[in-house]
Amino acid sequence: MSHDRLLAEVTVDRGTFTLSAECAVEPGDVVAVLGPNGSGKSTLLSALAGSTRPREGNIGLGDRVWLDTARGVDVPTHRRSVGLLAQNALLFPHLSALDNVAFGPRAAGRSKKAARALAARWLSDVDAGELAEHRPGRLSGGQGQRVALARALAADPELLLLDEPLAALDVDAAPAMRGLLHRVLRDQDRPTVLVTHDVLDAVVLADRVLVLSAGRIVERGPTRDVLARPKAAFTAHLAGLNLVTGIADAGGLTSGAVRINGRVAEPVVQDEPAAAVFAPSTVAVHRERPDGSPRNAVRVRLAGIEPRGDVVRLRAATRTTGEDLVLAADITPAAVADLGLTIGDEVFFVVKATEVAIHPATGGSSSP
Numbered sequence: 001m002s003h004d005r006l007l008a009e010v011t012v013d014r015g016t017f018t019l020s021a022e023c024a025v026e027p028g029d030v031v032a033v034l035g036p037n038g039s040g041k042s043t044l045l046s047a048l049a050g051s052t053r054p055r056e057g058n059i060g061l062g063d064r065v066w067l068d069t070a071r072g073v074d075v076p077t078h079r080r081s082v083g084l085l086a087q088n089a090l091l092f093p094h095l096s097a098l099d100n101v102a103f104g105p106r107a108a109g110r111s112k113k114a115a116r117a118l119a120a121r122w123l124s125d126v127d128a129g130e131l132a133e134h135r136p137g138r139l140s141g142g143q144g145q146r147v148a149l150a151r152a153l154a155a156d157p158e159l160l161l162l163d164e165p166l167a168a169l170d171v172d173a174a175p176a177m178r179g180l181l182h183r184v185l186r187d188q189d190r191p192t193v194l195v196t197h198d199v200l201d202a203v204v205l206a207d208r209v210l211v212l213s214a215g216r217i218v219e220r221g222p223t224r225d226v227l228a229r230p231k232a233a234f235t236a237h238l239a240g241l242n243l244v245t246g247i248a249d250a251g252g253l254t255s256g257a258v259r260i261n262g263r264v265a266e267p268v269v270q271d272e273p274a275a276a277v278f279a280p281s282t283v284a285v286h287r288e289r290p291d292g293s294p295r296n297a298v299r300v301r302l303a304g305i306e307p308r309g310d311v312v313r314l315r316a317a318t319r320t321t322g323e324d325l326v327l328a329a330d331i332t333p334a335a336v337a338d339l340g341l342t343i344g345d346e347v348f349f350v351v352k353a354t355e356v357a358i359h360p361a362t363g364g365s366s367s368p
C-alpha cells in the first residue's frame, strides 16, 4: 500500500505548558524531533497518536482527517493506524514473538495462517526469525526492540512513531538496532516521526529535523544543514560533535575534497551516504600537514577561538565543493599560545582514524 503525507498543526495545553507546532512529513521521510527535556517532544507525539487532545488543530494523512477541532473531529487512537515503537518493547508477555507480531494483522481480519506467515516474514526482515517461538521474558532488550519493530510494521500503519527507541538499550545493543532501523526505515514509504535525545539517531535515521524549545519549533530543516549550521543554542550544544557527511568507501568517506578514514561503527554500504563523527577533544592542530602519518589531516581556516573552561574551542571552516564544512577542536590554552593561533590562520585539523566513527547516513542533504 502506498502512503500519504502527514500534515499536523496543533496547540496542546498541559497544565501551564503549551505546545504550538506544525509539521509536514512526506511518505518515506523520517523527521527527528529534538529538544531539551520538557520542550514538548512527547506531547507532540501523543497528539499525533491521539492519546492527548489538542486545544485546537488539524491532523491529517492525505485526505483522511484524524483531527479537526473546528469541525469536532477527533479520531480515537485505535482507529488512527499508528505504529508505535517506544523505549521499551511492551510486548504481550504471554504470547510468543511470532504471535506478538501476528496480533496486528489478525486484528485487521487476516486468517490465523496468513497473519502468522506475515509475522514470520517481518521477523526475518528485522533479523529476528530465530526468535519466533520465544516468549518476551526470554528476549534481551535489543531482541525485544526488534520484535517490537516487526510488530509495529506488520500492522501496516499509516504513520510510524518512534519514541526514543534506542534509549533503553545498552551501549552494545544500540548500534545494531540503529543500523537495523536505518535499513528498515530507508526501505519503507510511510511518514515517520522519531523523538530522540541523541544527535547520532538524527544523523543516521532522519531526513529532516525539527527542534523544539519551550513548546515552540525553533529550528527545522534537512538534518545535515541544521546540524552543520545550528542556529539555536540547544542545537549547537547537541551538535557539539564534529560531523562530516559524504559518500562511503572502503575505510571511510569522501566529502568533496576531504577524505576521512575511520572505524565502521555501523555497517555502511560503499557509494552510499555516510557520516563521520568525532569529538572536538580528539582533534590535534598542526601548522604543517603531518608527513607520512596515517592520521586524517584536514586543511581549515580558523574562524573562532573561544575559551571553554580548561580548553579552548577552535572553530574552523574548510571549503568542499563550494560548501563550508565547519569543524571544532578543543585544545589547551598552552597549545594555542605555542602555535600562535589567530583567527584567519590556515592550519591542519588532525584526527586518528580510530577516533572517528563511520555511520550510515540518511539523506538529509541540502540537495533537492
Ligand SMILES: Nc1ncnc2c1ncn2[C@@H]1O[C@H](COP(=O)(O)OP(=O)(O)OP(=O)(O)O)[C@@H](O)[C@H]1O
Pocket (backbone or CB within 6 Å): 014, 015, 016, 017, 035, 036, 037, 038, 039, 040, 041, 042, 043, 044
Ligand atoms: N500530564 C501532564 N500534565 C501536566 N503537565 C504535563 C503533563 N505531561 C507533561 N506535562 C508538561 O508538559 C511539558 C512538556 O513535556 P513533554 O513530556 O512533552 O516534554 P519532552 O520534550 O518530551 O521532555 P523529555 O525529553 O523529558 O521527555 C513539561 O513541562 C511537562 O511538565
